[in-house]
Amino acid sequence: MTTAVTTANEASGVGTANFNDGDSPPLRAVDHGAMWVYIVGDLFIFGGWFVFYLVYRASEQTIFAESQAHLNQTFGLFNTIVLLVSSWLVAMCVNAARASRYNEAARYAWLTILCGAVFAATKLYEWRSRIAEGRSFTSNDFFMFYYFLTAIHLFHVLCGFIVLGVLLRNLQVSALRAQVVIENCAAYWHMVDLLWVVIFALVYLLR
Amino acid sequence: MSEDAAMIAGPPPGGTFPARLAWRWRHHHQIELWIVWWSMPVFYVIFSITYFVLARTMPPPPPHWNVAEIREWIALRHNGIDIGYILFYLTIGLPGWHIGLIATLLKRMSASPAYAYAYIGTMAAGTVPGALLNGFGYSLLALRPERDPAALAFLYEFANLTFVGTMGVFFVASFILVVAILLDRNNILPRWFGFACIWNLTTEFTVAPAWIFRHGPMTWTGGISFYWNMVVYGTWQIMYFVVFYKAINKIASNLPRPQASAESVPLNAFSPS
Numbered sequence: 235m236t237t238a239v240t241t242a243n244e245a246s247g248v249g250t251a252n253f254n255d256g257d258s259p260p261l262r263a264v265d266h267g268a269m270w271v272y273i274v275g276d277l278f279i280f281g282g283w284f285v286f287y288l289v290y291r292a293s294e295q296t297i298f299a300e301s302q303a304h305l306n307q308t309f310g311l312f313n314t315i316v317l318l319v320s321s322w323l324v325a326m327c328v329n330a331a332r333a334s335r336y337n338e339a340a341r342y343a344w345l346t347i348l349c350g351a352v353f354a355a356t357k358l359y360e361w362r363s364r365i366a367e368g369r370s371f372t373s374n375d376f377f378m379f380y381y382f383l384t385a386i387h388l389f390h391v392l393c394g395f396i397v398l399g400v401l402l403r404n405l406q407v408s409a410l411r412a413q414v415v416i417e418n419c420a421a422y423w424h425m426v427d428l429l430w431v432v433i434f435a436l437v438y439l440l441r
Numbered sequence: 442m443s444e445d446a447a448m449i450a451g452p453p454p455g456g457t458f459p460a461r462l463a464w465r466w467r468h469h470h471q472i473e474l475w476i477v478w479w480s481m482p483v484f485y486v487i488f489s490i491t492y493f494v495l496a497r498t499m500p501p502p503p504p505h506w507n508v509a510e511i512r513e514w515i516a517l518r519h520n521g522i523d524i525g526y527i528l529f530y531l532t533i534g535l536p537g538w539h540i541g542l543i544a545t546l547l548k549r550m551s552a553s554p555a556y557a558y559a560y561i562g563t564m565a566a567g568t569v570p571g572a573l574l575n576g577f578g579y580s581l582l583a584l585r586p587e588r589d590p591a592a593l594a595f596l597y598e599f600a601n602l603t604f605v606g607t608m609g610v611f612f613v614a615s616f617i618l619v620v621a622i623l624l625d626r627n628n629i630l631p632r633w634f635g636f637a638c639i640w641n642l643t644t645e646f647t648v649a650p651a652w653i654f655r656h657g658p659m660t661w662t663g664g665i666s667f668y669w670n671m672v673v674y675g676t677w678q679i680m681y682f683v684v685f686y687k688a689i690n691k692i693a694s695n696l697p698r699p700q701a702s703a704e705s706v707p708l709n710a711f712s713p714s
Contacts, residue, residue: 272636279640282669286658375657382659386646
């Protein structure tokens, strides 16, 4: 079997291409549907975690209310504003790219990355403050959810830096430029923003 | 397909049945391909029968049980654990066969062949704690349930945590699939499946807290670390089978198919459709 597959591989030339090969075919057309499979699925997964949060909150209302009072809502609001601004910036980036103003689009993308970095730094500072107060991941179920949801969201923000890097590369290298890739990257960042808005409402605000 | 391609004749006329069967085995590559492919579904069926029907070790029991509760749990499953895990150990090698086939597909991608080897390595690393050590723990519990209570509690936690708590290995395996598929220019696997692998990758994160908690949704049998994870994993696994089945089918349809008659088929009918 192995011989047959290898022979098939060699005979067809498939699989012999090198990823650094200058003669490689251009990146295949990226369909919108592919990224949306991820976005819809990720929203579904987070939706499940939000349901678990609400179920545990309903059974431990006192602990959740007391613990929530120790969160700094100003930090949460600041984070929300930063991400909403970043969403606006990435939308402006897409608009500029559509109008072939790629340098302007790249500036918007860099500003979006800056907002993401501010968000991440604020979040780390907030965690440090909570831990210094003695409220850690294992303190109670509220803080377990708080650290879990904010950490997995922060992981998405960090992945967003890679996604925005792909977007920047698309803007800066004309051979790679594809509007659909730029829009897919922007859609990912909007998802990160949307998830934070729900986390902020559930964890910081919901009484 | 070239006109002057080398040809394979059918089995020699007038041969005995074993001779014709042997000829077909040597030349009919689809048979080998599909045997390797079906090794994985067969393994999953055996896995499910062992864990859910015979041993009934899935879903996992709670992490906060005392020794008396653990002993009672084992007593109810003693014979099932013995029979189920013996069956499981006999077939534990089957996924290796199948993963070799998946690695062959990864090597056909335009991304570096290193992804194929890395996938084999991570899947092998995942099998040791996630299947073997887990099974050993349950088998040892069933072998001598009257053993020292501390040892019994240790084996109980060891068996359950090695299954759920080491899913992080598959985080890396999923990451390898994601990168290889998204970089691929040969359209070996659909791009949407690369994005779907990120779901699996995300949920593999959530099993890590199983090492910390004994109560709540993050334990080895918790709603988030186990049940919700299984919903996402199960959905992804169905996609995995469908996507890889189609990819393998594409290869199989391009392999030479010996004719029953004296007609011949091209040897180099390998080009992708």
